[in-house]
Amino acid sequence: MTLNQLLDEGTERLSKAGVEEAALDARYLLLEAFHTDLTHFLIERNRELKAESQESVREFYRMLELRSARIPLQQITGSREFMGLNFFVNEHVLIPRQDTETLAEQVLMDYKGKYPRVLDLCTGSGCIAISLAKLGGFRSVVASDISAEALKVAQHNGEAILGKDKITFLLSDLFNAFRTDERFDVIVSNPPYIPTEVIRKLQPEVRDHEPMLALDGKEDGLYFYRRLAEESSKYLNPGGTVYFEIGYDQKEAVSKLLAEAGFTKIRSWCDAAWFDRVVSGVYEK
Structure with a gap:
């Protein structure tokens, strides 16, 4: 043979x-x-x-x-490339998508030559936080997730790509484990945003083998954006910015949530396929 x-x-x-x-x-x-x-x-x-x-x-x-x-290819090989870096993945984390690079690339562009304090919520594999620390040279990065198993993967990736103790990893349901006096210049998140009813229609690789915790955005897919819009301002320095990955049809809804929460200078970007993929807003108060 x-x-x-x-x-x-x-x-x-x-x-x-x-x-x-x-x-x-x-x-x-x-x-x-x-x-x-x-x-x-x-x-x-x-x-x-x-x-x-x-x-x-x-x-x-x-x-x-x-x-x-129908187990995903990346779970079988245990790896996925993101932003030119190799990340370990397993069944406990969402497999990094090329779409998400749109968010990381925009933060790197907006903060080139600067050293913001960054918080990555719903970090999963750690791909966003680690890429920002590695490629942007951002020295203060905190990555959190509600899943202890996901945090183990993120910490493994952080040590493999950056070295030990370069990023702070924290188990938290969004901001629940953070001190009330903690402040960041940038908050990024790729939260669960798929409506519950839509998940059952997805390919078996996603529906049956990627963590439901990282997919399910509740009834309308906007549950976590509501929480993020309402709570993020309390943890931002004046002029701080949030960057959220969104579903292709969620730009208007997420932009409205940010505006209602007092965010200004709301912007959006498309991914390589020209689908709306990232929304950001600045909190000036």
Whole structure:
């Protein structure tokens, strides 16, 4: 058997299981199982596999079985790239999306050469907080989440990418665990924002295998934005700014919530697909 034949077999199995990008996922799993890259695969793909490759073959079949069960590719490989950095992920955290890079990129642009005190709420894997600390050189970053298991993942990523004790991690339901005198210059959040009823219609990879805690925005998807709009101003320095990731159809609703809570200079940005993805506001009082 050759690598090419293995890849064809894997693609067929994933396709029958209903995996949308069967060929691409099969290739990722093959490269992972054989600890190789695309260049070496292209060179070796038509050569007969050696006996010592059998362990890698078994690993490939094991991962195919998991992917056929619609377990997300990133949970199988245990990694996801975000902002050019490699993050460990598992079933306890939302898999970082490219859409979320829109938020991180805008904060980095707005605070280039500055050193704000940053708070990342609903941090999950820590991808936003860690990217800001690493790429922006922000020296004071706090990351919190309501999930203790998610915080373990975020702390692991923080130590792997930044080193130990570079970010403060805090178990908290939004602001509940914070002192009343704590203040930040920037508050960022990618909160749960999918309406409960919509979740059951999502792909099995998301609906069945990503944490409901990170997806469910309650009845209308705006539950956490209401809380964030109402509570964020108490923890901002004068002129502080909030940046929230939003669903593609939530710009007007979230902007209104911020305006009603006293925020001004409300702005929004689209992601690479031109969907509304980030809303920000400044609290000047």
